[in-house]
Amino acid sequence: MKNLLKFILIISLSLLWGCKEEKIEKKEKLVFAQLSDPKTLDPQNSTDNYSQIAITQIYDRLFEIDEKTGIPIPNLVENYEQINQNTLKLLLKKDIKFTNGDTLTAEDVKFTLERAKQNPKVSHLYKMIKEIVILNNNTLEIVTDESFAPLLNHLSHKSSSILNKKEILKNEVEYFNNPIATGPYKVDSWALGDNITLISNEDYYKGKPKIKTVVIKAVPEENSRVIGLETGEIDMSLDIPAISWEQLEKNGQVKVYSAPSTTTGYVGLNTNSPKLTNKILRQIIAMSIDKESIVETIYLGKTKIANQFLSPPVFGHDKDALPQEFNPDKAKKLLKENNLVGTKLKISVSSPERVQVATIIQDQLKKIGLDLEIELLEWGAFLSQTGSGNTDMFIMGWGPSTYDGDYGYYPNIHSSQLGSNGNRVFYSNNFADNLLELARKENNPDKRRDYYKKLQNILNDDVPLIPLYHGNVVYGANTNLKNVEATGYPEFYKYEF
Numbered sequence: 001m002k003n004l005l006k007f008i009l010i011i012s013l014s015l016l017w018g019c020k021e022e023k024i025e026k027k028e029k030l031v032f033a034q035l036s037d038p039k040t041l042d043p044q045n046s047t048d049n050y051s052q053i054a055i056t057q058i059y060d061r062l063f064e065i066d067e068k069t070g071i072p073i074p075n076l077v078e079n080y081e082q083i084n085q086n087t088l089k090l091l092l093k094k095d096i097k098f099t100n101g102d103t104l105t106a107e108d109v110k111f112t113l114e115r116a117k118q119n120p121k122v123s124h125l126y127k128m129i130k131e132i133v134i135l136n137n138n139t140l141e142i143v144t145d146e147s148f149a150p151l152l153n154h155l156s157h158k159s160s161s162i163l164n165k166k167e168i169l170k171n172e173v174e175y176f177n178n179p180i181a182t183g184p185y186k187v188d189s190w191a192l193g194d195n196i197t198l199i200s201n202e203d204y205y206k207g208k209p210k211i212k213t214v215v216i217k218a219v220p221e222e223n224s225r226v227i228g229l230e231t232g233e234i235d236m237s238l239d240i241p242a243i244s245w246e247q248l249e250k251n252g253q254v255k256v257y258s259a260p261s262t263t264t265g266y267v268g269l270n271t272n273s274p275k276l277t278n279k280i281l282r283q284i285i286a287m288s289i290d291k292e293s294i295v296e297t298i299y300l301g302k303t304k305i306a307n308q309f310l311s312p313p314v315f316g317h318d319k320d321a322l323p324q325e326f327n328p329d330k331a332k333k334l335l336k337e338n339n340l341v342g343t344k345l346k347i348s349v350s351s352p353e354r355v356q357v358a359t360i361i362q363d364q365l366k367k368i369g370l371d372l373e374i375e376l377l378e379w380g381a382f383l384s385q386t387g388s389g390n391t392d393m394f395i396m397g398w399g400p401s402t403y404d405g406d407y408g409y410y411p412n413i414h415s416s417q418l419g420s421n422g423n424r425v426f427y428s429n430n431f432a433d434n435l436l437e438l439a440r441k442e443n444n445p446d447k448r449r450d451y452y453k454k455l456q457n458i459l460n461d462d463v464p465l466i467p468l469y470h471g472n473v474v475y476g477a478n479t480n481l482k483n484v485e486a487t488g489y490p491e492f493y494k495y496e497f
Contacts, residue, residue, distance in 0.1 A: 022257030059161030263399030316405025
């Protein structure tokens with residue numbers, strides 16, 4: 001009888017252990033929450049972070065940025081050589097497969113970059129490319145009109161994600177509903193406005209992803225993202241408010257990952273707005289905003305006050321830049337002298353957190369005599385509103401994923417990028433344009449930095465935008481999720497439970 005009981009006990013424990021192991025093995029699905037679902041999976045038609053997170057998983061690029069150093073490193077490229085200041089030679093890795101079994105070739109790269117150059121949203125990244133010469137299936141040369149300092153950085157941008165030429169020419173619309181690409185994941189289903197489900201590419205050249213299914217879910221409300229992490233309905237989330245960090249980590253089920261990012265949160269001032277064409281009013285607004293109170297109140301001191309548009313990790317950042325000083329008394333005096341007391345303005349925002357920031361600004365402007373209306377919009381509507389210039393002011397963040405000042409400044413202030421192409425402040429200044437053009441042609445890093453320093457001095461005086469804070473990339477994640485890092489774009493294929 002004792003032996004029989006022992007046998008039964010051993011069998012029971014084995015079954016329980018087997019169930020436990022089976023449960024662990026089946027945890028291959030990751031639910032990732034962010035403010036919005038992707039608006040597009042066309043890499044060259046997207047400049048918003050929420051679309052690019054999905055694009056990162058589906059496609060590969062020639063180069064990727066090492067976020068610890070800001071240096072581009074080869075990805076689809078086996079090796080490369082700068083033949084002369086105008087010619088870059090690339091040798092692609094062999095036997096890289098698209099998800100339909102096609103082999104990646106130089107033709108796909110040429111097609112992708114030429115298509116990117118034609119799209120107004122991202123053409124500024126590639127406009128100096130004169131021609132792309134295919135030497136053989138795996139080798140090509142990129143020839144530029146003249147020296148193009150940030151070229152490798154630009155080849156790491158999400159808009160340079162490599163497309164399958166043959167498949168896109170068949171049916172472009174269908175292609176971007178379910179892209180044929182070389183990345184670690186492919187689209188399983190897409191419920192527009194709600195979520196997109198990705199499944200692993202089992203033939204991914206870097207190895208099979210441990211996470212087999214990724215659901216990228218739109219959760220606009222910050223509290224819902226926090227509660228979802230606490231209940232386990234969400235495994236990982238972007239955009240965790242600072243006030244919730246400690247609360248999330250208390251029960252030991254969630255860890256918060258944070259690191260300085262390339263992002264700068266800023267107030268955009270629509271210089272085409274009838275009221276804000278007045279530079280003095282823009283300067284008055286800048287003088288009236290107490291950035292320190294915003295950083296301390298909303299971000300609990302976990303971000304840094306910004307003195308310029310480029311954040312510290314980005315090439316071209318000038319730690320000595322001097323923006324308009326916080327001086328409400330001077331602002332009030334100038335407002336009266338210029339008969340601007342009582343001016344009514346509207347500011348558009350896209351999240352509850354930014355409503356809080358706008359509310360502080362609203363109160364600060366009211367104290368000097370300006371009336372600010374706050375408008376909360378869904379992300380897609382916000383992009384449309386700011387892109388068409390139908391607001392006076394807006395709050396947004398910009399983080400150049402290339403880690404180079406060119407992608408920080410150029411899309412946001414160059415006069416060729418007005419509106420939805422990036423320059424939502426509708427700023428046009430010939431001196432600023434010229435400095436940007438000179439900086440991208442200059443190979444000497446010190447001279448490039450000097451151009452960006454002069455540019456920032458112009459912006460601090462003209463005030464088309466008001467940098468508020470240099471942000472962090474922040475994720476909340478289930479403590480059972482391994483290999484997570486606070487990077488600009490999560491790399492789900494590296495994770496496992």
